[in-house]
Amino acid sequence: MEKLFQLNSKKNKLKFSVIVTLKKDVLDPQGxxxxxxxANLGMDNLKSIRQGKYFEIDVEEQDQVKAEEKVNQMCEKLLVNLIIEDYKIDKVK
Amino acid sequence: MEKLFQLNSKKNKLKFSVIVTLKKDVLDPQGxxxxxxxANLGMDNLKSIRQGKYFEIDVEEQDQVKAEEKVNQMCEKLLVNLIIEDYKIDKVK
Incomplete structure (x- = not known):
């Protein structure tokens, strides 16, 4: 019985990754x-480096399309500044 | 001639992405x-969210193995705190 419950609770969870990057033309002082x-540490051959944010999100939802829509809402509401940033949502496993 | 140069300079550049995440047992107050x-914005069904860092690195190098080794060095020297963080290097396109 407990095993069944564990299986169910595992099935109800979907994992997504979100990568947030600055748009191409936005300056990235941190990067x-x-x-x-x-360069000062002696790493030559480095052409450019840009920094972004990464989120790993667990959603309690069985339907992948609905879950992805939820994650999309989270991005637009809070995680991403759509004026200067782009984002990409991926399903993890 | 100019076109040839452009082709060459394009060939010499390899792009990598680095995802840095906190280790599983490390607390993530920001997340x-x-x-x-x-949750306060009304997003239910959110089980957990963890934040990490993302880097996009262009390396001037033709050999992919050498380039990846360079990126690995950058991670260990500066980008990643190996005590509390994990990292993953991927080739972009």
Whole structure:
């Protein structure tokens, strides 16, 4: 009985990853600092580095389409500044 | 001639993405705040959310193995705190 419950609770959870990046033409001062620091550490061959954000989101939902819609809402409401950032949602496993 | 140069310079650049996440047992206060805020915004069904970092790195190098080794060095030297963080390197396209 307990095993069945565990199976169910596992089935109800869907995992998504969200990658948020600055749009191409937006300056990335944080990335620039990292780039300069790496150059000072002697890492040549580094052409450019840009920093973004990463989220791993567990949604309690069986239907993948609905779950993805939820994650999309979260991005638009809070996680992403749509004026300067792009985002990409992926299903994890 | 110019076209040839452009082709060459394009060939010399390899793009990698690096995802840095907190290890499983490390507390993520930032993610917790995001989670509570989303709950307050009325997003139910959210089970958990954890935040990480994302880097997009262009390396001037033709050999993919060498380039990946460079990116790995960057991670260990600066980008990742190996005590509390995991990282994953992927080739982009």
């Amino acid at each position: 620039k600092v990292v780039q300069n620091t790496l | 917790k705040v995001v989670q509570n805020t989303l």
